[in-house]
Amino acid sequence: MGMIKGVAVAVALALGLGAAQAQEKLAGKLKVGFIYVGPVADFGYSFQHDQSRKALLAAMPDKVETSFLENVPEADSERSIESLARSGHQLIFTTSFGFMEPTLKVAKKFPKVKFEHATGYKRSANVSTYSARFYEGRYICGEIAGRLSKTGTVGYIASFPIPEVVSGINAFMLGAQSVNPNIKLKIVWVNTWFDPGKEAEAAKALLAQGADILSQHTDSAAPLQEAEKQGKFAFGQSSDQMRFAPKAQLTSIVDDWDGYVIGEAKAVLDGTWKSHDTWGGIKEGMVVLAPFANMPDDVKAKAEASKKAIADGTLHPFKGPVLKQDGSVAVKEGETAPDPMILGMNWYVKGIDDKLPN
Amino acid sequence: MTLDVLQMVLVTIVAAATPLMIAALGELVVERSGVLNLGVEGMMVLGAATGFAVAVETGSTLAGAVAGAGAGLALSALFGILTVVLAANQIASGLAMTILGLGLSGLVGASYVGMKRESAPHLAIPGLTDLPGIGRLFFGQDAFVYAGFALVAGIAWFLWRTRAGLALRAIGDDHTSTHALGLKVRKVRFLAVLFGGACAGLAGAYLSLAYTPFWAPAMTAGRGWIALALVVFASWRPLRVMAGAMLFGGATVLQLHAQAAGLGLPGQALSALPYLATILALVLLSLGRRQGGSVAPASLGRVFTPFR
Numbered sequence: 001m002g003m004i005k006g007v008a009v010a011v012a013l014a015l016g017l018g019a020a021q022a023q024e025k026l027a028g029k030l031k032v033g034f035i036y037v038g039p040v041a042d043f044g045y046s047f048q049h050d051q052s053r054k055a056l057l058a059a060m061p062d063k064v065e066t067s068f069l070e071n072v073p074e075a076d077s078e079r080s081i082e083s084l085a086r087s088g089h090q091l092i093f094t095t096s097f098g099f100m101e102p103t104l105k106v107a108k109k110f111p112k113v114k115f116e117h118a119t120g121y122k123r124s125a126n127v128s129t130y131s132a133r134f135y136e137g138r139y140i141c142g143e144i145a146g147r148l149s150k151t152g153t154v155g156y157i158a159s160f161p162i163p164e165v166v167s168g169i170n171a172f173m174l175g176a177q178s179v180n181p182n183i184k185l186k187i188v189w190v191n192t193w194f195d196p197g198k199e200a201e202a203a204k205a206l207l208a209q210g211a212d213i214l215s216q217h218t219d220s221a222a223p224l225q226e227a228e229k230q231g232k233f234a235f236g237q238s239s240d241q242m243r244f245a246p247k248a249q250l251t252s253i254v255d256d257w258d259g260y261v262i263g264e265a266k267a268v269l270d271g272t273w274k275s276h277d278t279w280g281g282i283k284e285g286m287v288v289l290a291p292f293a294n295m296p297d298d299v300k301a302k303a304e305a306s307k308k309a310i311a312d313g314t315l316h317p318f319k320g321p322v323l324k325q326d327g328s329v330a331v332k333e334g335e336t337a338p339d340p341m342i343l344g345m346n347w348y349v350k351g352i353d354d355k356l357p358n
Numbered sequence: 359m360t361l362d363v364l365q366m367v368l369v370t371i372v373a374a375a376t377p378l379m380i381a382a383l384g385e386l387v388v389e390r391s392g393v394l395n396l397g398v399e400g401m402m403v404l405g406a407a408t409g410f411a412v413a414v415e416t417g418s419t420l421a422g423a424v425a426g427a428g429a430g431l432a433l434s435a436l437f438g439i440l441t442v443v444l445a446a447n448q449i450a451s452g453l454a455m456t457i458l459g460l461g462l463s464g465l466v467g468a469s470y471v472g473m474k475r476e477s478a479p480h481l482a483i484p485g486l487t488d489l490p491g492i493g494r495l496f497f498g499q500d501a502f503v504y505a506g507f508a509l510v511a512g513i514a515w516f517l518w519r520t521r522a523g524l525a526l527r528a529i530g531d532d533h534t535s536t537h538a539l540g541l542k543v544r545k546v547r548f549l550a551v552l553f554g555g556a557c558a559g560l561a562g563a564y565l566s567l568a569y570t571p572f573w574a575p576a577m578t579a580g581r582g583w584i585a586l587a588l589v590v591f592a593s594w595r596p597l598r599v600m601a602g603a604m605l606f607g608g609a610t611v612l613q614l615h616a617q618a619a620g621l622g623l624p625g626q627a628l629s630a631l632p633y634l635a636t637i638l639a640l641v642l643l644s645l646g647r648r649q650g651g652s653v654a655p656a657s658l659g660r661v662f663t664p665f666r
Contacts, residue, residue: 039464039574039575039576041464041467041468041471041472041574041575042574042575043471043472043574071575071576155618186618186620187617188614188617188618189617190614191629192579194574194576194579195579195580196565196569196570196572196574196577196579197374197377197565197569197570197577197579197581198579198610198614199570200569200570201370201374201610201611201614202614202617202618204366204370205370205611205614205615205617205618205619206618208363208366208367208615208618209615209618209619211618220570220574220577221474221572221574222570222572225474225570225571225572229477243472243473243474244472244474244572353620354620
């Protein structure tokens with residue numbers, strides 16, 4: 001696996017660097033670089049980031065120019081980040097959690113270049129971090145699943161046991177429990193972000209165990225397709241995947257980075273850029289839900305209402321009381337989980353019948 | 359577990375094993391002729407992209423499968439020219455083919471990302487396919503699966519029951535002597551490489567046409583490398599390739615089912631099972647022979663230049 005990824009990046013680097021050099025010295029424009037962990041054509045996470053690059057280009061065509069490197073493996077990202085910094089990029093977005101340490105290292109060498117690291121938690125004078133409150137969307141998905149599931153069992157395909165994934169599972173379960181306290185959640189860990197075959201097998205296994213709705217925290221459309229084939233329902237991931245499963249997709253949590261990326265580029269151009277941390281959700285427009293589909297109107301209306309309630313702050317997915325699996329209190333009645341707790345979540349909420357891998 | 363669930367699990371295991379089996383059988387023939395092709399992953403992914411693109415354009419799964427095999431064959435022809443004709447280093451050339459295949463597949467598949475089509479049709483024989491418990495397993499698979507099993511039988515017959523097969527194995531064991539005997543070492547090796555490439559391409563086409571019917575970059579996700587490990591695991595024998603593919607595919611599928619069923623098995627450990635099994639097989643094979651040593655074709659990976 002490591003080898004193929006290394007190979008892929010060699011190709012990507014060769015192509016990307018060529019592009020970067022060709023664009024060099026178009027004088028006066030702000031050069032903005034992007035590093036993606038996957039292919040821009042994944043129709044998921046990296047695709048959505050590339051959409052924001054295009055949006056930036058469309059918003060200020062005479063002020064910025066952009067380049068990107070795709071399929072950059074996390075272990076080999078330092079070289080890629082440095083190559084962008086060296087070729088005159090003044091603002092660089094490193095868009096995967098695993099790019100955190102390499103970003104900080106390169107940032108130290110290039111103090112005048114501004115760096116933006118997605119989903120990380122370490123900052124410095126010229127490194128900002130940003131992420132989205134995906135768990136807000138997952139809570140609403142959980143509510144929908146709780147209302148629609150006929151078997152009372154929902155399947156969840158999970159990638160790696162990191163806090164972002166675990167908080168997503170918890171938010172989903174809390175949402176589902178809020179409408180059906182007896183709902184069962186079956187979780188399968190596939191240990192990959194992207195392997196269509198394995199994701200499809202996981203979907204089949206969950207459906208065979210009686211799940212009639214699937215949720216996923218992996219990047220391919222294979223689980224959606226499997227649900228479609230068997231006449232069941234599923235939630236899309238990262239971008240609107242309706243085209244893959246027009247009869248199965250209920251909604252999809254869409255990452256929308258456009259506003260943030262454009263805002264940061266503006267700040268650099270105006271000279272007002274400062275290192276900071278941004279964690280936006282439904283309210284800020286960073287987390288968008290694809291149009292609700294394949295569900296009755298009353299479920300749709302309730303989902304819309306929850307969306308509004310989360311946006312205006314009257315509904316918080318981790319509103320107390322939240323109990324851990326063993327029954328101990330994690331969030332007290334009347335309180336909501338503080339951000340550091342959500343960002344470091346490594347426990348399941350009560351009702352989840354699964355052991356968290358470590 | 360009811361009979362139907364058991365059958366469903368077995369059907370998915372066969373489906374997961376098929377791409378590994380087809381790609382590994384092709385590589386087995388290549389390695390039996392003495393050439394190590396590390397480009398399987400690249401040929402597979404190029405086959406997946408080309409197969410899907412052609413199937414979408416023509417509307418025919420068969421045309422897609424043929425095109426997928428053709429794409430793998432074309433890339434392996436380049437590999438053959440480098441390693442067999444020009445006697446370049448096989449390891450470096452094979453890795454280069456993987457890089458090239460991944461790059462080219464992105465190019466070929468670029469405008470087909472996000473499209474979907476129906477998966478390859480499954481066999482349906484009234485009466486037989488509906489048999490409870492075994493119907494879908496034996497009479498309800500798609501054509502790729504049956505082709506995979508036919509390949510096992512065909513290759514076993516070819517290698518051990520035909521003169522050409524004997525010549526191929528002999529060349530893989532000692533290219534200098536067989537050359538001295540007048541066998542066409544380079545021609546046989548080149549043909550073997552082409553066959554292996556076509557198999558890898560077909561295995562890739564299976565992924566994008568039948569297994570998960572869409573194209574996504576790098577969708578082979580390392581299956582070409584598993585196929586390479588599988589050939590070693592099978593100690594270069596077709597029937598063992600079949601058994602190994604079922605084991606490798608089965609380990610993946612069963613651990614997912616075990617998780618879904620709530621059995622407390624460690625998923626990460628089970629994911630590593632195929633690789634552990636390969637190492638174990640190597641050790642056992644080595645111990646099982648009286649003088650120890652490898653059962654690999656003796657000339658495997660060594661370049662051959664007839665005029666020196």
